[in-house]
Amino acid sequence: MSAATVPKALDHSHHLSDLARARESSPLKSLIKYMGKPGIISLGGGFPHPGYFPFESISANVYAPDAFPLHNAPEGTRTNASHGVADVQKYGGDINLASALQYTLAMGIAPLRTFIRDFTTRVFEPAYADFVTYTHAGNTDAWSIIVDTLFNPGQGYFTEEFTYPSAQATAVPHGVKPVPIKIDAQGLSAEDLRRVCEGWDEAAHGGMKRPHVLYTVPVGHNPCGTTMGAERKKLIYDICVEYDIIIVEDDPYYFLQQEPYVLPQHRTASTSATDAVDDEAFLSKLAPSFLKFDYQGRVIRLDSFSKTIAPGARLGWYTCSPLFAERFERQAETSTQNPNGFGQALVGSLLTQQWKGVDGYLRWLRGLRAQYTIRRDFTIDAFARTFVLTPRGEGDATSTVLVASSSKDSKPLFEFVPPVGGMFIWIKLHLSSHPAHPSTPTEIDELERSIWVDLAENGLLVTPGWYFNAAALKGQGHFRIAFSYSDEEEMVKAIAIFARVIKSAFGDSGK
């Protein structure tokens, strides 16, 4: 499709909540035409004078975009240890404190806006013409704004059967319920989504209409660690077109995509090389965003700097249709207003000045990809040293499951999908191998909990599976392990504790 023939977003105004419809447009719009008039004196705005901002300048020592190498190296080692200085003065320049620390538009400061627009266009390639990019104060805040904008009480949304609990805690008190869709090794199942849509029975769901929103974390899913490939996304997008469903693509882990995991015994020199040769090859290795299939403007994509710069930045952006963007802006004006100015100025200066824009940021992201691949590898390698890991194929190469047992011939103790994105390994216990033979959901939950306590008493904290349960179903038996934080030495210790406790809990001596 040539650029000239790319369509515009469809009108999705029928998806707006009563609350979003009730928000008026900004009442000062009619006055705005005077505001840019040359020489006009404004006594209109309630702005403090920047002369009273006690910050005269802010400078940050920042890493070079190529601080981290592209190929295997010890975790955390910067091969370019030089620093740049991101410097923001009170006055002058594209980015300055007089503007960034003032009341600003909800859409953020101009250089950051331009960067985000350029980056989104190049990397995600939305398939419609009039998409809008727009800063927000973190994906959690953005989802909260989306809940207000798209849902009336009593409505629901489709989501993975296990889900980030904060996403649920945002929606549920508004009377908005998650409707769980099964997952497999590639994440949300298109087949199950179609099945649930086709057979939707309002009465069986307490009168709830078929949900008009899908909320999904498609890459490095939290907690499941799964990543949807292009084919899966296309299938899901088409179902959403068929059933008129808005897709909220919450994608903070997108740039933590990793090379497929290879067991140590199958590893060769070529599989150890973790990076593509250039930016284009790098981008082509990443699962595409839903935006790439979105010819109707029904995707609301949430990007965040939390995992690629720092969580404390509380800064990210929407990519969505103009209709949704305008309603989000009205909502933001009455809550968070603009994202904080210190973060906008410093992240903006880092990205657009120190790192020279999109190319520099892509180099940084390639370094992160290598780092997370190394972390993922040393974590699963530690499992491979303490358990026998046997692959069980499920479709294509990226959707293998590894089944863990004490020895080649003993019963499986647990399994997990070796992640190709994100920070998490999602351990599914094979509780049927447990000597207690738990059968009721309550028994299974109690066993999950008692093993969790054993782990904690032995010095290892993991996150229990019940914490992520979208449907509050009982009886799963999972743990989530984050490989984003500990170094290799600590991880080896941690997995040793895990192995000792699990084998002991299962009464498994490997025979």
Add this chain to the structure above:
Amino acid sequence: MSAATVPKALDHSHHLSDLARARESSPLKSLIKYMGKPGIISLGGGFPHPGYFPFESISANVYAPDAFPLHNAPEGTRTNASHGVADVQKYGGDINLASALQYTLAMGIAPLRTFIRDFTTRVFEPAYADFVTYTHAGNTDAWSIIVDTLFNPGQGYFTEEFTYPSAQATAVPHGVKPVPIKIDAQGLSAEDLRRVCEGWDEAAHGGMKRPHVLYTVPVGHNPCGTTMGAERKKLIYDICVEYDIIIVEDDPYYFLQQEPYVLPQHRTASTSATDAVDDEAFLSKLAPSFLKFDYQGRVIRLDSFSKTIAPGARLGWYTCSPLFAERFERQAETSTQNPNGFGQALVGSLLTQQWKGVDGYLRWLRGLRAQYTIRRDFTIDAFARTFVLTPRGEGDATSTVLVASSSKDSKPLFEFVPPVGGMFIWIKLHLSSHPAHPSTPTEIDELERSIWVDLAENGLLVTPGWYFNAAALKGQGHFRIAFSYSDEEEMVKAIAIFARVIKSAFGDSGK
């Protein structure tokens, strides 16, 4: 009352909204006891490693706390032009980037929390024992969280008859309506509040129950420029006790309180001295917070650094009872999470390290008081040079109204309360003196609008009165003028335009 006998907050849980009641406590609470265990390895949290934060250190050149003088001086002149350096390294120290830029608790980083607690205790002196202070991402966001926490659709809140429009835009789409209370030269009228409470008629308000919340901006009211004294606040507090009303004290302008305005012809050397001799004398000159009367924990006070440090910080704090604080925290966890880390680190470092805590910040605030007094004075002085300003007493010395006419004997054109706080002068046009003799509300609104357009066409932007109308009543005839931004030269030009346009509009040659 000695500290030992200060009471605890009453149980105000009956004021919580259905939404606030529906929010569960954090599900991980039961697991927290393991988290601080020495030597425990946590693979639980989804934290990126701080080694991947590209910010190695951040340092800011900051003003000295005594940058601005305490006595009359040219506006904007720093008499201490030295700089300090607020320096935050990635690791080590009380404030560091590894913590501040990580996911942190909604309550904010520890040194800032301690500062806020100490400051609130010393300056506002809450009259109950178990008050809680708690960071938020700006008063607008805090009010948005309060609306969710205290109101069900169909409920209302009392507020000044003119109000900050964003406060209204936050509540109204939730089906929560403002109920206007009259104002006089000291702000919200206690008498009118009592009258409205006593005579509340649900049927006359479309079935709305008597509001259980008062939302007020007591100091430097936006737009009215009025400031409530201690006596007024005590009267209002007692009414709120009688009718079981929660008071939301939105007080961003508290530290922009100014000396009473004295007309140039009455000014003496002693009235030009703008400051008290020390911190205690300074604090004693400020109207007390509602907290000082709050022996029941029914005040939710909102403080902000927006007007005293910078709006872009998007940082402030609640002072309220533990019950409300806990519900606000749950709400914040599913929206803004913690206030941004760059702001917390830099403002925290400025206040607690560079400015050495509460004393330094008080000195800074005294400087701001002098600056805003100077700005307020040169603005009203400019009116006094182009109009005859005649005081009309309304109660005590701080509640004088100045009536403006072209000459001593001509008809009054407008009037305003010379503010003793905040940034705004609220011009009330005497439209009965206008040759068009507008009589219907629509005629008055059209006249306000046409004068506004005349001002804009002549190079002066002010904010039209209709923008602030709590009850969407028509027919007022007001303009809001901000004196916070323009310097004296620009202000003199602005008031000259104002005088020319107003006199011409009123067909008034001063005879």
